[in-house]
Amino acid sequence: xxxxxxxxxxxxxxxxxxxxxxxxxxxxxxxxxxVDLMKTGVERPARLVDVRELPLNRVEPAEDGGLRIxxxxxxxxxxxxxxxxxxxxxxxxxxLAGASGQxxxxxxxxxxxxxxxxxxxxxxxxxxxxxxxxxxGCPAITGEHHNxxxxxxxxxxxxxxxxxxxxxxxxxxxxxxxxxxxxAGELPLADFYLPVGETPHLETALPPGALITGVTLxxxxxxxxxxxxxxxERASYAFAIGSVAAALDVRDGxxxxxRLAFGAVASRPWRARTAESALxxxxxxxxxxxAAADAExxxxxxxxxxxxxxxxxxxxxxxxxxxLAEETAx
Amino acid sequence: MPPSTSSDLTLSVNGEKYTLTVDxxxxxxDALRERLEMTGTKKGCDQGQCGACTILLxxxxxxxxxxxxxxxxxxxxxxxxxxxxxxxxxxVQQAFLDxxxxxxxxxTPGQICSAIAVIEExxxxxxxxxxxxxxxxxxxxxLTPEEIRERMSGNLCRCGAYVSIVQAVxxxxxxTKGAAA
Numbered sequence: 001x002x003x004x005x006x007x008x009x010x011x012x013x014x015x016x017x018x019x020x021x022x023x024x025x026x027x028x029x030x031x032x033x034x035v036d037l038m039k040t041g042v043e044r045p046a047r048l049v050d051v052r053e054l055p056l057n058r059v060e061p062a063e064d065g066g067l068r069i070x071x072x073x074x075x076x077x078x079x080x081x082x083x084x085x086x087x088x089x090x091x092x093x094x095x096l097a098g099a100s101g102q103x104x105x106x107x108x109x110x111x112x113x114x115x116x117x118x119x120x121x122x123x124x125x126x127x128x129x130x131x132x133x134x135x136x137g138c139p140a141i142t143g144e145h146h147n148x149x150x151x152x153x154x155x156x157x158x159x160x161x162x163x164x165x166x167x168x169x170x171x172x173x174x175x176x177x178x179x180x181x182x183x184a185g186e187l188p189l190a191d192f193y194l195p196v197g198e199t200p201h202l203e204t205a206l207p208p209g210a211l212i213t214g215v216t217l218x219x220x221x222x223x224x225x226x227x228x229x230x231x232x233e234r235a236s237y238a239f240a241i242g243s244v245a246a247a248l249d250v251r252d253g254x255x256x257x258x259r260l261a262f263g264a265v266a267s268r269p270w271r272a273r274t275a276e277s278a279l280x281x282x283x284x285x286x287x288x289x290x291a292a293a294d295a296e297x298x299x300x301x302x303x304x305x306x307x308x309x310x311x312x313x314x315x316x317x318x319x320x321x322x323x324l325a326e327e328t329a330x
Numbered sequence: 331m332p333p334s335t336s337s338d339l340t341l342s343v344n345g346e347k348y349t350l351t352v353d354x355x356x357x358x359x360d361a362l363r364e365r366l367e368m369t370g371t372k373k374g375c376d377q378g379q380c381g382a383c384t385i386l387l388x389x390x391x392x393x394x395x396x397x398x399x400x401x402x403x404x405x406x407x408x409x410x411x412x413x414x415x416x417x418x419x420x421x422v423q424q425a426f427l428d429x430x431x432x433x434x435x436x437x438t439p440g441q442i443c444s445a446i447a448v449i450e451e452x453x454x455x456x457x458x459x460x461x462x463x464x465x466x467x468x469x470x471x472x473l474t475p476e477e478i479r480e481r482m483s484g485n486l487c488r489c490g491a492y493v494s495i496v497q498a499v500x501x502x503x504x505x506t507k508g509a510a511a
Contacts, residue, residue: 099484101451103484105387
């Protein structure tokens with residue numbers, strides 16, 4: 001591991017000033033991803049600015065009736081929060097589906113959004129990787145890609161975003177707040193992650209040197225009837241091979257409101273707007289749920305070893321929406 | 331001037347203060363084992379995947395292999411060496427002994443630290459990934475074997491002592507509840 005300097009920040013402006021837009025410096029939150037990547041040499045910062053003690057560790061009511069989640073709230077505290085569990089159960093479930101109890105105690109909301117892909121070629125510094133080393137190539141496309149992207153990928157990168165939390169945030173219309181030396185800013189989660197295209201190394205729309213300060217969930221009655229379901233290759237403590245976050249409001253047997261997002265199928269949490277459009281106003285039954293999933297997945301471009309994800313996602317959508325429809329009917 | 335790559339710091343471990351100089355690359359795990367000679371905390375994978383290095387940081391279970399020592403200054407570290415009260419074992423330690431919650435014992439300090447926290451997290455009403463209804467109105471889920479397995483899933487045991495581990499955690503949780511009542 002490269003030697004590095006360490007500084008601890010105690011307020012937001014101090015943290016931004018300490019980082020000073022230095023491309024060789026990184027903010028350190030829980031460190032569960034960054035420290036691991038520093039050990040393997042994927043990340044080689046010259047300096048860390050520790051932001052874990054910033055006063056951003058609260059979940060509070062937002063002005064419009066939604067919730068404001070501070071960037072240093074741990075995954076554990078987020079998932080245990082009564083208002084999150086009551087009003088946005090899919091978010092609590094998504095966070096609980098990720099990692100282990102130990103990691104959730106360390107990991108922060110801001111860091112979760114910025115975690116890197118678990119593509120094995122990205123993690124292996126002896127392999128080419130367009131995300132880690134732009135222009136070097138993507139061995140995953142012709143190699144090991146059984147858990148890689150089927151939606152929105154490019155000929156330059158087929159890595160997936162590993163977050164569970166982000167999938168629920170995408171479905172629930174969250175926005176991300178940040179601070180730079182020039183002032184505060186906000187990005188809808190839908191615009192937070194950049195399309196892959198020819199630049200897979202550019203992952204977010206955050207300005208250089210920006211510090212994530214929090215996530216805001218808008219008030220949303222449909223979100224109280226929401227769910228996150230994750231499929232993985234063992235029962236627990238593994239990344240998803242496919243996941244769905246959904247919120248559903250059914251009235252008179254028809255879809256009045258629906259929010260749908262997919263995980264582990266794209267370089268970012270995938271908001272399924274095509275499926276949402278197909279669902280809205282239609283009958284709330286398995287046949288229409290499947291047709292809406294097919295409409296979304298028509299854009300899928302699977303590789304030789306991940307075609308199963310298309311079927312998996314279709315079945316997941318039908319299962320999760322059917323469960324939610326049953327619960328609203330009660 | 332390049333930033334300093336080492337720091338003098340004070341770590342608080344099991345109620346004692348230790349002053350040392352560390353290279354910033356030092357993990358809390360290596361500081362405990364190599365510098366403070368507390369080898370109860372084990373190094374398994376050293377990449378956050380096995381749970382052998384589980385300690386309590388400000389009372390919350392955490393992985394010492396992904397925690398930089400310099401970033402642990404100001405926080406209270408509890409290791410397996412600090413969970414007993416003198417000669418009296420912690421109820422989780424006693425349950426692991428009584429019910430054979432181990433074979434080779436290498437993962438056991440991490441299992442025990444994790445289990446201590448699992449019992450506290452459950453008592454605080456935290457749901458888990460297998461909790462059917464996470465809404466607070468549903469109340470805390472019973473600590474079933476399924477709940478214990480999910481909550482302990484960050485601690486791997488290559489000997490496969492899981493059956494006894496689940497029984498030991500369940501018994502310790504019952505005893506803790508009885509003692510609190």
